[in-house]
Amino acid sequence: xxxxxxxxxxxxxxxxxxxxxxxxxxxxxxxxxxxxxxxxxxxxxxxxxxxxxxxxxxxxxxxxxxxxxxxxxxxxxxxxxxxxxxxxxxxxxxxxxxxxxxxxxxxxxxxxxxxxxxxxxxxxxxxxxxxxxxxxxxxxxxxxxxxxxxxxxxxxxxxxxxxxxxxxxxxxxxxxxxxxxxxxxxxxxxxxxxxxxxxxxxxxxxxxxxxxxxxxxxxxxxxxxxxxxxxxxxxxxxxxxxxxxxxxxxxxxxxxxxxxxxxxxxxxxxxxxxxxxxxxxxxxxxxxxxxxxxxxxxxxxxxxxxxxxxxxxxxxxxxxxxxxxxxxxxxxxxxxxxxxxxxxxxxxxxxxxxxxxxxxxxxxxxxxxxxxxxxxxxxxxxxxxxxxxxxxxxxxxxxxxxxxxxxxxxxxxxxxxxxxxxxxxxxxxxxxxxxxxxxxxxxxxxxxxxxxxxxxxxxxxxxxxxxxxxxxxxxxxxxxxxxxxxxxxxxxxxxxxxxxxxxxxxxxxxxxxxxxxxxxxxxxxxxxxxxxxxxxxxx
Ligand SMILES: [Zn+2]
Numbered sequence: 001x002x003x004x005x006x007x008x009x010x011x012x013x014x015x016x017x018x019x020x021x022x023x024x025x026x027x028x029x030x031x032x033x034x035x036x037x038x039x040x041x042x043x044x045x046x047x048x049x050x051x052x053x054x055x056x057x058x059x060x061x062x063x064x065x066x067x068x069x070x071x072x073x074x075x076x077x078x079x080x081x082x083x084x085x086x087x088x089x090x091x092x093x094x095x096x097x098x099x100x101x102x103x104x105x106x107x108x109x110x111x112x113x114x115x116x117x118x119x120x121x122x123x124x125x126x127x128x129x130x131x132x133x134x135x136x137x138x139x140x141x142x143x144x145x146x147x148x149x150x151x152x153x154x155x156x157x158x159x160x161x162x163x164x165x166x167x168x169x170x171x172x173x174x175x176x177x178x179x180x181x182x183x184x185x186x187x188x189x190x191x192x193x194x195x196x197x198x199x200x201x202x203x204x205x206x207x208x209x210x211x212x213x214x215x216x217x218x219x220x221x222x223x224x225x226x227x228x229x230x231x232x233x234x235x236x237x238x239x240x241x242x243x244x245x246x247x248x249x250x251x252x253x254x255x256x257x258x259x260x261x262x263x264x265x266x267x268x269x270x271x272x273x274x275x276x277x278x279x280x281x282x283x284x285x286x287x288x289x290x291x292x293x294x295x296x297x298x299x300x301x302x303x304x305x306x307x308x309x310x311x312x313x314x315x316x317x318x319x320x321x322x323x324x325x326x327x328x329x330x331x332x333x334x335x336x337x338x339x340x341x342x343x344x345x346x347x348x349x350x351x352x353x354x355x356x357x358x359x360x361x362x363x364x365x366x367x368x369x370x371x372x373x374x375x376x377x378x379x380x381x382x383x384x385x386x387x388x389x390x391x392x393x394x395x396x397x398x399x400x401x402x403x404x405x406x407x408x409x410x411x412x413x414x415x416x417x418x419x420x421x422x423x424x425x426x427x428x429x430x431x432x433x434x435x436x437x438x439x440x441x442x443x444x445x446x447x448x449x450x451x452x453x454x455x456x457x458x459x460x461x462x463x464x465x466x467x468x469x470x471x472x473x474x475x476x477x478x479x480x481x482x483x484x485x486x487x488x489x490x491x492x493x494x495x496x497x498x499x500x501x502x503x504x505x506x507x508x509x510x511x512x513x514x515x516x517x518x519x520x521x522x523x524x525x526x527x528x529x530x531x532x533x534x535x536x537x538x539x
Contacts, residue, residue, distance in 0.1 A: 027270075028274050031082055031278070031326075034283050036472060039331060040481065055308075060495075066499055072472050075112065077502070079091075080502045083136050085523045093448050097377065105121075109122055110122040110158075112161045135166065139166050149274040153261065153277070154280075163277035170265075178197040205238060207236035207240075212298075223294065226469070232294070245285040246300075248303040251303060255311060258278045287332045291469055293342075324487045326483070332470065334470055337469075347459075348458070367393060381449070417451070484504075
């Protein structure tokens with residue numbers, strides 16, 4: 001047990017009683033991730049919160065947190081939160097990437113799959129943390145004391161697994177229309193899972209629509225996009241799982257499970273600290289389906305406020321010291337149609353000519369190669385050269401591909417894998433990083449593309465907006481900046497504009513419980529949670 005530095009923290013804190021009473025070592029560490037909760041949304045709504053997000057603002061508020069890497073997607077983002085590491089080290093470079101050496105027809109791999117399961121593919125997969133190259137907080141705690149319990153519940157499987165890690169005691173996530181767990185778990189599910197699944201089935205069969213909160217009325221303005229309109233609340237269709245995922249009931253169900261497990265497992269009552277990770281995924285589904293600036297997102301964020309209040313109430317009821325950190329896996333931006341109407345002149349949908357298949361076809365013609373020349377999971381980010389291109393031609397094809405991308409006005413920059421491989425890992429404040437450094441922070445020589453393509457700001461990489469109108473994933477700050485809030489009951493709070501990283505969360509939490517992390521194992525740095533001369537970080 002390596003909790004010796006706790007004593008020195010307590011002594012230091014006690015000597016600064018002007019600032020704070022000593023805060024006991026947390027017995028429960030709770031990490032809440034709100035999917036697609038940008039720092040911009042936090043700034044926009046923080047004065048409207050009356051529940052849990054208001055209470056968390058009495059703690060230590062970093063309104064200027066960063067998912068510092070370029071690939072601002074769910075899986076990389078969640079992989080940073082409890083590992084202390086950026087995607088270049090976690091290995092989770094994207095939600096999906098291309099592996100041309102994999103022995104199956106589908107060369108795309110999913111970040112949270114186990115590709116060794118026979119017959120699996122990137123869309124029909126067995127959930128696993130196999131691709132995560134580093135330990136999480138839960139893994140580190142378990143290595144020190146097997147009696148620590150690690151619980152992870154989220155709307156999405158990749159959120160649950162990347163927050164929980166390799167040795168999760170209980171992990172639950174939505175698959176289809178019910179909450180499930182890893183195939184390795186034996187025995188019947190806990191009562192709270194069965195009760196929640198029964199309630200979810202009823203809600204999907206007969207959705208209960210909530211009235212728009214009064215605070216959101218002014219945001220209810222219809223915006224036409226593709227074949228429909230967004231901005232106003234629509235009646236949910238019965239029998240539609242997609243409608244459930246954008247409803248307040250989705251996060252509420254995840255919260256119900258989290259609260260149920262806090263109670264049933266008596267978290268915090270054991271001999272070693274327990275970890276509970278909660279991934280609230282609905283904000284992301286709302287952002288994709290309706291954008292970020294309409295009545296839908298307003299109602300959703302007030303729902304998050306309520307769910308966080310319920311989690312805090314359940315933690316209070318344990319009567320043990322706890323710490324909560326709340327952040328997001330990435331930010332997001334609004335749909336280009338509404339951004340444009342509000343004055344962002346450069347907001348646009350991606351030029352369909354930028355599809356890797358189309359550019360690859362042109363290269364195939366130019367060089368007399370078999371198509372596809374370019375492989376990718378999306379029209380930006382990691383772009384791979386087909387491995388059957390002869391070695392003698394690869395450099396020329398790569399250069400031609402780069403120039404082709406750069407000839408399109410919507411492309412901001414293109415980096416080659418070689419350029420990124422030669423760069424050192426970025427240091428210094430993440431708000432000052434160059435575009436290349438943002439890509440370097442998520443570059444894995446084995447998994448990343450041969451080219452890494454950045455679109456210009458406010459170019460939404462969804463050409464056809466019938467199903468999804470807005471997204472994230474860019475290296476721009478609206479996608480990188482997220483709030484990072486630390487809350488310990490009884491501790492004095494403060495707000496700091498310091499641009500910290502989500503990779504700083506793990507060492508900050510570890511210091512509170514005296515869990516030592518060998519130097520050089522992570523990218524993050526401990527952040528002092530004491531507003532006075534005390535210091536919650538190791539000296
Ligand atoms: Zn996400």
